Amino acid sequence: MKKYINRILLSALLVLLVSGCATTSNKDPLEGINRGIYKFNDVTDRAIIKPVATAYKSVTPSPVRKGVNNFFNNLQTLTTVINDLLQFKFTHAFTDAGRFVINSTFGIAGFIDVASMDNIERHQEDFGQTLGYWGVGNGPYLVLPILGSSTLRDTTGLVFDNLTSDVIAYAHRKGEVKLHNQLRVAQTIDKRVMLLDASDIADNASLDPYAFTRDGYLQLRASQVQDGLVPVELLQDEDRDSHETVAEDAKPVAANTSTK
Secondary structure: OHHHHHHHHHHHHHHHHHHHHOOOOOOOOOHHHHHHHHHHHHHHHHHHHHHHHHHHHHHOOHHHHHHHHHHHHHHHHHHHHHHHHHOOOHHHHHHHHHHHHHHHHOOOOOOOOHHHHOOOOOOOOOHHHHHHHOOOOOOOEEEEOOOEEEEHHHHHHHHHHHHHOOHHHHHHHOOOHHHHHHHHHHHHHHHHHHOHHHHHHHHHHOOOHHHHHHHHHHHHHHHHHOOOOOOHHHHHHHHHHHHHHHHHHHHHHHHHHHOO
């Protein structure tokens, strides 16, 4: 019990740190460190995770992959229900709880998404979104080892969700370490398969994949916090950043042209 209390206190401390950092004007004050971790993640992904995910996609029939994805989405529904309630979205909580019951029973532990067949809407909420919903700012952008893009607020949310509603983490706390590891590896591969095309786009569409990934993540999270609406000021900031980047990139080009 003492261990769990300490973890909750740590989460509360992180929330306070998020609140203190909410007004920072620089979205990426730890860019130097983040880029180092991003590089580590990229090397690990290219060497291990992406090849495994690609092989899994190649040898596993689509219906099986879809079933595995449905299974993990169903487990995450518990997190969504708790955060629906924390945001006072009681209608969503009722709907998502219904989805979980239907898919866990008629959907054979969630491998079949029966609820979607019945046109029952699916929501996705986590504690990072809940903090944002109640006005807590992102804090500095972070890149976590293996896990990738986050912010101080979202990392706090990840810790909270892990302690309260992550079924896989619960298996570890109950001593089922082997089961936990197997499920976590399978979940990681499933997520990576879903991102295969997106990672190729990031690599090919930008001169700076790190900045592309960071800005895309921040826009996505802003949209999720506001239930699908990206704040205009964020779009304006990103547009301003992109114009500044273009201008900076154009300077050496112009200089090189003039010397010819």
